[in-house]
Amino acid sequence: MKTIVDGIFKQNPVFKLALGLAPAVAVATTAYNGLVLGVTTALVLVIAAVISALLVQVVPKTARSVLHLSLLAILTMGAYQVLLQVDPQVVANLGIFLPLIVVNGFVLHSLERSATVSEAAADAVGKGVGFAIALVVLGVIREFLAAGTFFGAVVLESQLPLFALAASVPGGMVILGLLLALYNAVTGQGGELSD
Amino acid sequence: MTEFLELVGRGLITQNLILLQGLGMYALTRHTKTISGALKAGVSMLAAMLTAGLGVWFLSALAIPESLSFFAYLVVASLAAFLWQRLLEMPDSFSGGLMDSALLGMLLLMGRSYITGFAAIGYAVSAGLGYLIVLLVIAFLRYQLQLAPIPKPFKGVPLVLITAGLLGMALLGFKL
Numbered sequence: 575m576k577t578i579v580d581g582i583f584k585q586n587p588v589f590k591l592a593l594g595l596a597p598a599v600a601v602a603t604t605a606y607n608g609l610v611l612g613v614t615t616a617l618v619l620v621i622a623a624v625i626s627a628l629l630v631q632v633v634p635k636t637a638r639s640v641l642h643l644s645l646l647a648i649l650t651m652g653a654y655q656v657l658l659q660v661d662p663q664v665v666a667n668l669g670i671f672l673p674l675i676v677v678n679g680f681v682l683h684s685l686e687r688s689a690t691v692s693e694a695a696a697d698a699v700g701k702g703v704g705f706a707i708a709l710v711v712l713g714v715i716r717e718f719l720a721a722g723t724f725f726g727a728v729v730l731e732s733q734l735p736l737f738a739l740a741a742s743v744p745g746g747m748v749i750l751g752l753l754l755a756l757y758n759a760v761t762g763q764g765g766e767l768s769d
Numbered sequence: 770m771t772e773f774l775e776l777v778g779r780g781l782i783t784q785n786l787i788l789l790q791g792l793g794m795y796a797l798t799r800h801t802k803t804i805s806g807a808l809k810a811g812v813s814m815l816a817a818m819l820t821a822g823l824g825v826w827f828l829s830a831l832a833i834p835e836s837l838s839f840f841a842y843l844v845v846a847s848l849a850a851f852l853w854q855r856l857l858e859m860p861d862s863f864s865g866g867l868m869d870s871a872l873l874g875m876l877l878l879m880g881r882s883y884i885t886g887f888a889a890i891g892y893a894v895s896a897g898l899g900y901l902i903v904l905l906v907i908a909f910l911r912y913q914l915q916l917a918p919i920p921k922p923f924k925g926v927p928l929v930l931i932t933a934g935l936l937g938m939a940l941l942g943f944k945l
Contacts, residue, residue: 592798592926596870599930600791639868640847647843670877673839677846677870679795743791744937751923751930758922 577693581700588708588750589757593680598712599746601671605725608713609706610664611671614657616702618649619681623698627691642685646676680705715749716740776888780895783944784878786871787903788937793871796904797933798926807908811901813857815894817867820849821876822893829885842876871900907933 587593597615602608622645626638633641654672657665665672675681684701687694717723719740722730739745786792793814800810824845833841850867853859859866875896879885884892910932919928 593795595794595798595930596791596874599794639866643843643847643868647840651839670874670881673877674792674870674874676843677868677873679869682868739938739941742938742941743789744934744941746791747930747934747937751927751934754930755920755922755927758927763922 575696577696578700578703581697581702582704582707584761585701586704586708586757587680587701588705588712589754590761591680591683592754593683594678594705595750596674597671597678598709599750600743601668602709602713602716602746603720603741604667604717604723605710605713607664607667608709608711610657610661611668612702612706612709614653614672615675615678615681616699616706618646618653618675619684619702619705620695620698621649622646622681623685623694624691626685627689627694638686642682643676646681646685650675712746712750712753715753716746719749720745773888773891776884776892777895778943780892780897781899781902782940784896785899785903785937785940786875786896787900788933788940789944790874790878792874793869793900795869796871796900797907798929801904801908801911801929804905804908804912807904808901811897811904813853813859814867814871815897815901817849817853817872818875818893818897818900819890820852821845821872822890824849825876825879825889825893826886829889838880839877842873842880846873846876903933903936906936 581587585591588595588598594615597611601611622642625645626642629641630638650673653675654665657672680701684698687697689697714724717725718729719737721741722728722732737745740749784790787794787797796810796814801807825842828841828845847868850872854866875893879889879892907929911929914928914932923931
């Protein structure tokens with residue numbers, strides 16, 4: 575349980591480990607986009623982590639990256655097909671970042687650490703939920719600044735043209751940078767990475 | 770010729786992988802601590818991208834169905850990454866390797882813009898150059914900022930992201 579809670583806040587993939595930032599700055603432009611990508615990534619990671627932990631004894635160390643990439647590729651394509659049936663518009667919005675779950679930094683990073691099945695599952699659930707929360711938080715802020723809406727519901731009638739850049743990639747980088755600084759200020763850490 | 774130059778401009782500036790596509794964030798935050806580190810990361814990625822571009826050129830002769838193109842791109846990207854990791858004696862793990870979102874992302878962007886054949890090599894090289902230049906510029910800025918009085922929470926990744934974001938906003942002007 576502690577591993578799960580740690581993955582959400584203390585070891586949050588985006589805010590603490592600064593991994594998986596590409597989807598965060600590129601497609602978490604609305605809360606809904608962030609939620610869909612975050613949940614999909616979390617599901618793919620949990621399934622891949624359990625299968626990879628089961629196979630870790632049989633697969634030689636040199637072949638592990640190939641195993642991880644193939645596992646993630648199959649799972650991601652499965653998720654892609656399901657999402658395409660459920661909501662084709664969101665697949666179009668997420669663009670290349672849905673297939674890019676395969677090389678998402680924090681997913682590969684979590685899979686590389688060999689552990690027992692239960693440890694791997696707890697770690698994956700915590701990190702996956704932490705990642706989804708980070709994407710939703712970023713999506714809510716960017717959607718509000720750029721369009722004045724919250725999950726598509728109008729909050730501000732008048733547009734804030736000054737903040738339209740929040741929906742662009744560079745705007746996302748600045749907002750994420752400020753959020754990371756806020757996280758560091760709250761947790762009392764410096765922003766330098768230890769790894 | 771104009772079309773080819775436009776393609777190069779896209780790879781270098783208007784579709785810059787790091788600043789305007791948001792790819793390669795791992796290299797942006799991890800490999801820009803020193804200028805030499807950024808140079809090494811950028812040049813090895815440029816080599817991997819060139820190899821992947823050659824791979825796509827070869828693939829376009831095979832007429833692979835569109836439903837399988839993602840797997841084809843993934844195979845090309847991993848082969849290019851592993852080849853250069855071996856040649857440059859880089860670690861196989863993700864954290865030291867070349868297999869990041871920039872390489873596969875570039876191939877997927879190529880597929881979406883229907884860039885195939887010889888043009889794929891031109892696009893891959895310009896995208897790789899754009900990636901290298903951004904890493905070098907950010908590493909240089911980080912070097913310059915070392916002595917600046919930066920508040921503790923902003924040190925490291927937050928400041929890199931804000932700097933890159935401001936640079937990216939300048940590049941957005943070329944899209945108009």
